[in-house]
Amino acid sequence: MGFLKSFFRELRYYPSAIVGTLIILALLSLAVYAVVAIPYHRAVFLWRGTSDVWYRNPKMVPPEWVNYFRSKKLPTTVDLDSRQQGLVQRNEKKLGKGKQIDLTYTFNYTADEFPPEVVLYFYPTYASKQPFVSGEWLTPDGRKIRLGNFSVTSGYSFHVGQDKDIARRLRRMLGVDIPPGLGLFVDPASLPKDTSQPVDQKALRPLKGRYTVHISAITFGPQDDIQAELLVYGGVHGIAGTDHLRRDLTVGLLWGAPVAMAFGLISALVIGLATMIIAAVGVWYGGVVDDLIQRITEINMVLPFLPILIMVGIFVSRSLWMIMLVTIALSIFGAGIKSYRAMFLQLRESPYIEAAQAYGAGDGRIIFLYLIPRILPMLIPGFISAIPSFVFLEASLAVLGIGDPVLPTWGKIIQDAQANAALYKGLYYWILEPSVLLMVTGLGFALLGFALDRIFNPRLRQE
Amino acid sequence: MSEQQVQEAAFSPAEAQDQPLLSVRHLKIWYELKRFGFLHAGYVKAVDDVTFDLPRGEAIAVVGESGCGKSSLMKAILGLVHPHDGQILFEGKDIWEGGNAAMREYRMKVGYVQQDPYGALPPFMTIRRILEEPLILAGIKDKEERMERVIRSLEEVKVTPPSDFLNKYPHMLSGGQQQRVVIARALIRNPKMLIADEPVSMLDASVRVEILKLLDEVQQERHLSVIYITHDLSTVRYFSKRIFVMYAGKLIEKASTYEILHNPKHPYSWALLNAISDPLAENATKLRDIPPGEPPSLITPPPGCRFHPRCQKAIQGLCEVEVPPHFSVAPNHDVACWLYREEAEA
Ligand SMILES: Nc1ncnc2c1ncn2[C@@H]1O[C@H](COP(=O)(O)OP(=O)(O)OP(=O)(O)O)[C@@H](O)[C@H]1O
Numbered sequence: 001m002g003f004l005k006s007f008f009r010e011l012r013y014y015p016s017a018i019v020g021t022l023i024i025l026a027l028l029s030l031a032v033y034a035v036v037a038i039p040y041h042r043a044v045f046l047w048r049g050t051s052d053v054w055y056r057n058p059k060m061v062p063p064e065w066v067n068y069f070r071s072k073k074l075p076t077t078v079d080l081d082s083r084q085q086g087l088v089q090r091n092e093k094k095l096g097k098g099k100q101i102d103l104t105y106t107f108n109y110t111a112d113e114f115p116p117e118v119v120l121y122f123y124p125t126y127a128s129k130q131p132f133v134s135g136e137w138l139t140p141d142g143r144k145i146r147l148g149n150f151s152v153t154s155g156y157s158f159h160v161g162q163d164k165d166i167a168r169r170l171r172r173m174l175g176v177d178i179p180p181g182l183g184l185f186v187d188p189a190s191l192p193k194d195t196s197q198p199v200d201q202k203a204l205r206p207l208k209g210r211y212t213v214h215i216s217a218i219t220f221g222p223q224d225d226i227q228a229e230l231l232v233y234g235g236v237h238g239i240a241g242t243d244h245l246r247r248d249l250t251v252g253l254l255w256g257a258p259v260a261m262a263f264g265l266i267s268a269l270v271i272g273l274a275t276m277i278i279a280a281v282g283v284w285y286g287g288v289v290d291d292l293i294q295r296i297t298e299i300n301m302v303l304p305f306l307p308i309l310i311m312v313g314i315f316v317s318r319s320l321w322m323i324m325l326v327t328i329a330l331s332i333f334g335a336g337i338k339s340y341r342a343m344f345l346q347l348r349e350s351p352y353i354e355a356a357q358a359y360g361a362g363d364g365r366i367i368f369l370y371l372i373p374r375i376l377p378m379l380i381p382g383f384i385s386a387i388p389s390f391v392f393l394e395a396s397l398a399v400l401g402i403g404d405p406v407l408p409t410w411g412k413i414i415q416d417a418q419a420n421a422a423l424y425k426g427l428y429y430w431i432l433e434p435s436v437l438l439m440v441t442g443l444g445f446a447l448l449g450f451a452l453d454r455i456f457n458p459r460l461r462q463e
Numbered sequence: 464m465s466e467q468q469v470q471e472a473a474f475s476p477a478e479a480q481d482q483p484l485l486s487v488r489h490l491k492i493w494y495e496l497k498r499f500g501f502l503h504a505g506y507v508k509a510v511d512d513v514t515f516d517l518p519r520g521e522a523i524a525v526v527g528e529s530g531c532g533k534s535s536l537m538k539a540i541l542g543l544v545h546p547h548d549g550q551i552l553f554e555g556k557d558i559w560e561g562g563n564a565a566m567r568e569y570r571m572k573v574g575y576v577q578q579d580p581y582g583a584l585p586p587f588m589t590i591r592r593i594l595e596e597p598l599i600l601a602g603i604k605d606k607e608e609r610m611e612r613v614i615r616s617l618e619e620v621k622v623t624p625p626s627d628f629l630n631k632y633p634h635m636l637s638g639g640q641q642q643r644v645v646i647a648r649a650l651i652r653n654p655k656m657l658i659a660d661e662p663v664s665m666l667d668a669s670v671r672v673e674i675l676k677l678l679d680e681v682q683q684e685r686h687l688s689v690i691y692i693t694h695d696l697s698t699v700r701y702f703s704k705r706i707f708v709m710y711a712g713k714l715i716e717k718a719s720t721y722e723i724l725h726n727p728k729h730p731y732s733w734a735l736l737n738a739i740s741d742p743l744a745e746n747a748t749k750l751r752d753i754p755p756g757e758p759p760s761l762i763t764p765p766p767g768c769r770f771h772p773r774c775q776k777a778i779q780g781l782c783e784v785e786v787p788p789h790f791s792v793a794p795n796h797d798v799a800c801w802l803y804r805e806e807a808e809a
C-alpha cells in the first residue's frame with residue numbers, strides 16, 4: 001500500500017486534483033445523504049407524486065433564494081391548518097343539534113408580488129347533512145370581501161383566486177375587472193385611475209400588512225365537525241423550487257446524485273475491469289481466443305449504440321438497471337479492448353512474465369497477478385474520466401424519454417422541464433439546477449482524471 | 464510434490480552420477496514465420512539439432528554471438544517454447560511428457576536468471592512478495608515459513624540486512640542488488656539446475672565479477688548444475704568447467720574451459736579467441752564484432768557447415784555440401800568440423 005501513500009502525496013501537488021476530489025467527495029456525501037434521508041421506496045413514492053403529498057406546494061416556482069437577487073420579493077407559502085394547534089383561532093357554540101364553528105385565519109403579507117393561488121381546503125365530518133360554510137376576507141386597510149356561502153363535502157377545496165362571485169364583488173368594490181387572486185391582495189392605490197381601461201396587471205402592487213380570513217361553519221349533527229386549511233401559495237419554494245406536479249425538486253436533485261453516481265461508477269468499473277480482463281485473456285491465450293475476441297469487438301464497435309439503447313428502452317424496459325446492463329454489455333467489447341490489447345501484447349513479452357512462467361505460475365495467476373496489476377494504474381485515470389460520460393449518457397437517455405420510469409434522475413428533471421416549456425416560461429431554475437449538477441459532476445471527475453493521468457503516466461513511462 | 468520432498472530429492476544420496484541431470488537430444492527450436500498472419504512462410508531455425516548432456520553438479524557455459532540461438536535453447540530447456548523436434552530429458556524423463564502437472568513439478572527444480580534484472584522483476588511487487596511467489600507456487604501455505612526462507616535467501620545472495628529490502632520495490636534497488644534478488648528467487652526453492660542467460664551483460668563492469676563470484680559460490684555450495692549463457696568469453700572462467708560454442712543454431716565445439724581457451728579446434732572458436740586479446744581479461748572486446756562476415760540467416764542457413772561462408776579453412780566440395788558431424792578429438796572434446804575427420808578416426 002506504499003503505492004497508495006505515495007500516490008496521495010503526489011496528488012497534493014495538483015490543485016485541480018484537490019478540487020476534483022472535493023467535488024467528488026461532496027457528490028458522494030450528497031448521494032449517501034439522499035439514500036439515508038429519503039429511503040428508496042420513499043423517494044419513488046414521493047416522485048410518483050400521485051397522492052396528496054405535494055398539494056401544499058406551489059406549482060412551478062423557483063427556489064426561495066431567488067428573492068436575494070430580486071428587488072420585488074416573491075411571497076412564501078402561508079399554510080394555516082385548523083387541524084394543527086395554535087395556527088387558527090377556533091370558536092364553537094352549540095346551535096340546534098349541531099354547532100356553529102368560527103375559524104379565524106390571520107397572516108402577515110410582506111411580499112411585493114401576488115401569490116399565484118389561494119385555496120381553502122375543507123375537512124368536514126358529518127353524519128348526513130353537509131356543513132354549511134360562509135367566508136369573509138379582511139384586508140389590512142379594513143375592507144371586507146365576502147367569499148361566499150356553500151355546503152362542503154369531504155375533500156372540498158375552494159379556489160378563492162378563481163371564484164366568479166368574488167370577482168363580481170371585487171368589481172363592485174374596486175370598479176375594475178380583476179382576477180380575485182389579485183383583487184383580494186391589491187393595493188387600491190396602485191389601481192389605474194381611469195377605470196374604463198383594462199387593468200395592467202404588471203402595475204399592480206399587493207397591499208402589505210395583516211390579512212384576516214373568517215370562516216363560519218354550521219354543522220347539523222351532534223357528532224359533526226369541520227376543519228379547514230388556508231393555503232396562500234408562495235412564489236418561491238424550498239431550496240430547489242417545484243415542478244409542474246408541485247414536487248419539491250430537492251427530492252429529485254438529491255436522489256439524482258446516488259442514481260448518477262451508481263450508474264457512472266458501476267458502468268465505468270464493470271466495463272473497465274471486464275474489458276481489461278477480456279483483453280488480457282485474449283492476449284495471453286492468443287490464437288482462436290484472441291481472434292474471437294477481436295472479431296466480437298470489431299462487430300460490436302460498428303453496432304449503433306444509441307439506437308439499440310433506445311430500442312431496448314422502448315421495447316424491453318426503461319429501468320435504470322436494464323439500461324445500465326445494456327450499456328455495459330455494449331461497451332465491454334469496445335475500443336478499450338484494442339488499446340489494452342496493445343499494452344498487454346507488449347507486456348506479454350516482458351522478462352518478468354517469462355520468469356513467472358518459468359517458476360510455474362499458471363495462466364490465471366499470470367493474467368490476474370502479473371498482467372493486470374501492471375496496467376491497472378494506467379486504467380485508473382481513464383476510469384475516473386469515463387465516469388461522467390456514463391452519467392451524461394443516463395441523462396441524455398432520460399432527456400430522450402428513456403429515463404427510469406420510477407426513479408428521479410437529473411436527466412428526467414431536465415426532460416420534465418423541457419416537456420413543460422420551462423425555458424419559454426422563464427423557469428430557468430428548473431433546467432439549470434440539474435444541468436449544473438451534471439456539469440459539476442463532469443468537472444469533478446475530469447479534473448481528477450486529468451491530474452491522475454499526469455501523475456501516473458510519466459511514472460509509467462519511466463519504469 | 465511438496466517442498467519437503469523437493470528438498471530431500473535435491474540432496475538424495477540415491478542420485479546416480481552416471482545419469483546426467485539433463486540430456487538434450489537432437490533439439491530443434493524452429494519458430495514458424497507467417498505471411499499475412501496465416502500463410503506458412505518458413506521457419507527461423509534458432510536451434511537446429513542440438514545434443515548435449517549436463518552432468519549433476521556441473522557448470523557449463525554456452526558461448527556464441529548474439530542471435531545464434533542461445534536464449535532459444537534455454538527457453539526450450541525451461542519448457543517455455545515447445546520444441547519443433549527432439550527431446551529434453553530431465554532425470555531421464557522427457558519434460559513434455561506427463562502434461563501440466565509434470566511440467567510444474569519439473570519447473571520446481573529449475574531456477575532461471577535472466578539478462579535484464581529490472582525487467583525480470585515485476586515492478587509493482589515488493590521484494591518480499593517477489594520472493595514469496597515461487598514459494599506460494601510450491602504450495603507453502605505457512606506465512607512464517609515463507610518469510611523465513613525469503614530472509615534466508617536474501618542473506619545467501621548478500622542483500623543484507625534483509626529487513627531493509629523486504630518492503631522495497633525493484634526500482635529502489637541498484638542493478639546489482641536487483642540481479643541478486645533475481646538469483647535469490649531462482650534459488651529459493653532449492654533447484655537442481657540453474658539457467659543463467661547472460662546474467663551480467665546488462666550490469667556495470669564493477670558488479671559483474673561480484674555476481675559471477677556469487678553464482679560460482681552458490682554452485683559450489685549447493686552442488687548445482689548450471690547452464691551459463693554468454694556472448695562474452697572473458698566471463699566464463701569464473702565458474703564453468705565446460706564450454707559449448709554455439710554458432711547459428713548449432714553447437715560446434717564442446718570442451719573443457721581450459722581446452723577451449725588454450726587449444727580451440729573449430730575455426731570459429733579460433734576467431735572467438737582472437738577476438739579477445741587476452742582471453743582472461745575482464746573487459747575484453749565483445750566477440751560479436753570481430754569474426755569476419757555476417758552471421759548467417761537462420762531462416763535459410765547455408766548448406767553443409769554453417770560457418771563455411773566465413774571460414775578460411777573451408778574444404779571445397781565438402782564443407783558447403785555436408786553437415787559436419789561431431790568428431791571427438793580428445794576425451795571430452797568434440798568438434799563439428801571437417802578438418803578433424805582423420806584425427807577423430809585415428
Ligand atoms: N518468438 C520468436 N519468433 C521468431 N523468431 C524468434 C523468436 N525468438 C527468437 N527468434 C529468432 O531466433 C534467433 C535466435 O534468437 P535468440 O534470442 O535465441 O538468440 P540469442 O543467442 O539469445 O541472442 P542474444 O545474444 O541477442 O540474446 C534470432 O534470430 C531471433 O530473431
Ligand code: SF4
Pocket residue numbers: 729730731768769770771772774775776777778782787799800801802
Ligand atoms: S567444417 Fe569446413 S567450413 Fe566448417 S568450420 Fe570446419 S573447415 Fe570451416
Ligand SMILES: [Mg+2]
Pocket residue numbers: 533534535660
Ligand atoms: Mg539471448
